């Protein structure tokens with residue numbers, strides 16, 4: 399008895415800090431030795447499948463492989479129905495259809511149910527003997543002594559397993575969502591790039607339309623001069639042929655020819671200049687080419703190309719710039735886009751055809767000082783509220799959604815000035831008074 403108690407104390411001590419499989423194997427092995435069984439096991443019960451599955455098994459003093467077996471016709475079925483089963487002998491006669499017990503030549507059977515915290519049977523502890531069991535009551539009492547701790551460990555392990563599964567499925571979900579989000583982000587970036595490209599093309603379109611309009615006027619005059627010259631030459635020819643040319647007529651025709659030729663060459667030169675200017679301005683609209691520009695000529699031709707757009711809303715544009723500023727090195731294509739976008743916005747947002755502002759005005763002033771080009775573009779239009787002003791550089795922010803606004807114009811301006819041209823920009827706007835953009839660019843030598 400003393401030896402048994404000592405052994406029991408050492409079993410309890412040894413279980414103190416073990417968990418999971420180590421706990422089950424350790425306990426089963428020690429119980430097995432304490433009770434002198436031939437087979438001892440702890441098993442879990444699966445009521446749906448009506449099977450029992452060992453989680454720790456000791457056979458003849460050694461840890462064995464776990465296995466599962468059907469509960470049909472077994473004493474374990476009675477244990478799983480919440481009975482303590484004590485059959486010190488002749489178990490095979492009592493359960494003649496339990497082939498396993500018969501094959502193993504088992505004589506005595508002891509089984510105790512294991513309960514979870516709700517009182518449900520979740521498993522069992524079983525000891526099998528090849529000979530008659532002598533002290534079965536004591537052994538069952540021992541099983542009952544440990545059953546609480548075993549059940550708690552089974553429950554803890556199940557919960558840990560569920561938690562790990564939950565964690566994994568949560569990780570899967572997070573990964574899935576991350577993939578979805580990153581592909582949505584890619585799609586968004588692609589769309590944004592496309593819209594930015596469209597906006598660039600739109601501002602190029604504005605320039606082209608403006609230039610076409612500007613060139614049309616001198617070319618129209620030149621065509622007229624050409625036909626005047628043709629008429630005058632025809633008259634001259636026929637008078638000479640018929641020998642009827644009077645001096646006064648000759649003088650008149652010569653004066654027509656002179657005037658027409660002057661006008662023709664003036665207008666053709668103007669058209670050629672416009673084309674040159676446009677080339678200069680549009681040079682690689684998508685390139686980063688640096689050029690030395692004359693700020694006056696550059697702004698003048700840029701404004702010329704924007705005039706038709708401003709004309710539609712009866713906006714006059716005034717340029718205040720020193721006629722001979724020092725040359726300035728920059729990327730004119732990007733600068734042109736900045737100015738075009740800001741002025742297009744005055745046309746699109748500052749004025750309405752039927753508003754009560756008497757003079758629709760845009761004023762551009764520019765100066766180059768110590769290698770810094772400062773440009774101020776002001777309109778006397780309707781201005782912006784603080785809320786609008788705070789958002790204008792956000793991509794896709796527009797107050798004209800559905801009316802042609804993309805909300806990209808000023809975000810492109812911001813990006814070009816800050817990231818590409820290393821410049822600064824500031825906006826002042828007062829409702830009912832107008833808007834000013836103050837820009838500053840360093841020379842990009």
Ligand SMILES: Nc1ncnc2c1ncn2[C@@H]1O[C@H](COP(=O)(O)OP(=O)(O)O)[C@@H](O)[C@H]1O
Pocket residue numbers: 743744746747748777779780781782786790795796797798802803804805806807808809833
């Ligand atoms: N000169 C201006 N006067 C009044 N509002 C302006 C002016 N310039 C820009 N805005 C406001 O800033 C917003 C953003 O401009 P922008 O980024 O160019 O987009 P979009 O022109 O496509 O609307 C406009 O929708 C408008 O509300």
Ligand SMILES: [Mg+2]
Pocket residue numbers: 739742743746805806807808
């Ligand atoms: Mg715009």
